[in-house]
Amino acid sequence: xxxxxxxxxxxAIRRPEVAxxxxxxxxxxxxELNYHARPALGPASEEHRTLEALLSSVGAExxxxxxxxxxxxxxxxxxxxxxxxxxxxxxxxxxxxxxxxEPAINAAFIGLPxxxxxxxxxxxEGGDLVWLDDLTLLVGIGYRTNMAAVEQxxxxxxxxxxxxxxxxxxxxxxxxxxxxxxVLSPVDHDLAxxxxxxxxxxxxxxxxxxxxxxxxxxxxxxPTMACNVLxxxxxxxxxxxxxxxxxxxxxxxxxxxxxxxxxxxSRKGExxxxxxxxxxxxx
Numbered sequence: 001x002x003x004x005x006x007x008x009x010x011x012a013i014r015r016p017e018v019a020x021x022x023x024x025x026x027x028x029x030x031x032e033l034n035y036h037a038r039p040a041l042g043p044a045s046e047e048h049r050t051l052e053a054l055l056s057s058v059g060a061e062x063x064x065x066x067x068x069x070x071x072x073x074x075x076x077x078x079x080x081x082x083x084x085x086x087x088x089x090x091x092x093x094x095x096x097x098x099x100x101x102e103p104a105i106n107a108a109f110i111g112l113p114x115x116x117x118x119x120x121x122x123x124x125e126g127g128d129l130v131w132l133d134d135l136t137l138l139v140g141i142g143y144r145t146n147m148a149a150v151e152q153x154x155x156x157x158x159x160x161x162x163x164x165x166x167x168x169x170x171x172x173x174x175x176x177x178x179x180x181x182x183v184l185s186p187v188d189h190d191l192a193x194x195x196x197x198x199x200x201x202x203x204x205x206x207x208x209x210x211x212x213x214x215x216x217x218x219x220x221x222x223p224t225m226a227c228n229v230l231x232x233x234x235x236x237x238x239x240x241x242x243x244x245x246x247x248x249x250x251x252x253x254x255x256x257x258x259x260x261x262x263x264x265x266s267r268k269g270e271x272x273x274x275x276x277x278x279x280x281x282x283x
Contacts, residue, residue, distance in 0.1 A: 001281075001282045002084065002085075002131040002133070002137075003131050003132065003133055003134070004130055004131055004185070005186045005188050005189060006233070006282030006283055007059070007232070007233035007282060008055060008058055008059075008060035008233065009059065009060060009061065009280075009281040010060060010063060010279075010280040010281040011061070011062060011278065011280060012063040012078050012109075012110055012277070012278040012279075013052065013055075013063070013065065013278075014065040014075055015045065015052075015064060016041060016045045016048050016076060016264075016265060017041070017045055018065070018066060019072075019073055019076035020041050020073055022041070023041065025072075025073065026041065029072055030073060030268075033073055033074055034175055034176075035073070035268050036267065036268050036269075037268045038268070039265070039268045040264050044264035044265050047260065047261055047263070048276075050261070051238070051260055051262075051265070054232060054238050057232075058232045063280065065109045066109055068102075068105035068108075069105075070101035070105075072099065073269065074096065074098065074099050074102075074271075075102055075106075076265065076269070077127075077269070078106060078275075078278040079127055079275050079276070079278045080092065080094065080099065080126040080127050080275065081099070081105075081106045081107075082107060082110070082126060083126055083129055083153070084278075084279070084280060085115050085156065085161075086134070086157075086161070087116075087156070087157070089107050089113065089115060090114075090118065091107055091116075092125055092126060092149075093117075093118040093119060093122055093123050093149065094123065094144075095124070095125050095143060095144030096125075096144065096177075115156055116152070116153075116155075116156035118149045118152050118153065119152070121146070122148040122149030122151075122152045123145060123146050124139075124145045124149035124150070126278070127177075127179030127182070128140040128142065128144060128180045128181070129180065130180055130181060132186070132210070135160065135161055136162050136164070137157070137164070138163075138166065138180065138184070138203065139153075139165045139166070140165075140166055140167075140179060140180025140181075141165050141166065141168060142168035142169075142178060143176075144177070145179075147165065150163060164203075164206065166200035166202060168198075168200070169198050176270075181228065181275075182195075182227060183198045183199050184199070184203070184227070185228060185229040185230070185231070185274060187215075187229060187250070188231070189212075190211055190212050191212065191213045191215065192212050192215070193214075193217060193229045193237075193250070194207075194215065194216055195217045195222045197219065197222075215253055216249075217246050218245045218246065220245070221245055224242055224243055225239075225243070225266060225270075225272040226239065226243035226246035226247075227246075228240070228266075228273060229246075229272075229274070230273035230276075232258070235254055235255040235256065236256045236258075237255055237256070237257055238258040238259075238273050239257065239259060239273065240259075240261075240262040240266050240267070240273065241261050260273070
């Protein structure tokens, strides 16, 4: 099932022990990669184990990705390198140059058929793509993803898939990691977590036209990644700690909410639960 809310059956991750490797790699890379603060390997590993336990609790098979030449700390955020399609994997051409080697490395570990690859001048990252259903793909156009990549992706997918592209706001500029999933996280076929002030108007209208209810993240909790919510199953979601207003809004909408401490795996590198996982199969 190509959506973002079905029960997770198989999901790829890369553990901090692999992505961060050791203190020397962390020291060498965290500033250059625009982390807010230096992540610590021990706490990161503990936080990640909690996330993995939640993934396993719904019956998801964990595909643990390994090391590869040229990987950086950012390889922890496995969603961005690959796109899942009905025909197999599409290897991204990452908008962040330091991540260009991730797609081929991750695809080799996963071992699924390769449907295609985005090439220059296209650039695209998985965080800018959201499957609403098997036939509808949303794409955010910003500093990490461009229309050249969307046109390549449309050719790979064929005429059976409708691809809607929406311009994202400038927000904090080129150096910031701002994806479509920074402002949109579906948690059921008729419910999504959003941050309306930064949403494209046409996207809001599309969701409303489809009868999708919107949980609007309060302004105070957007910087703490309250909008980055991973559905483990319909209306069963995991989000990072210290976002009580959004958590309560989700509960009011009938959701079971799992809270994880994620200072070293999420907050410092701006990658929440959706970024840390590459769902491969839902059902």
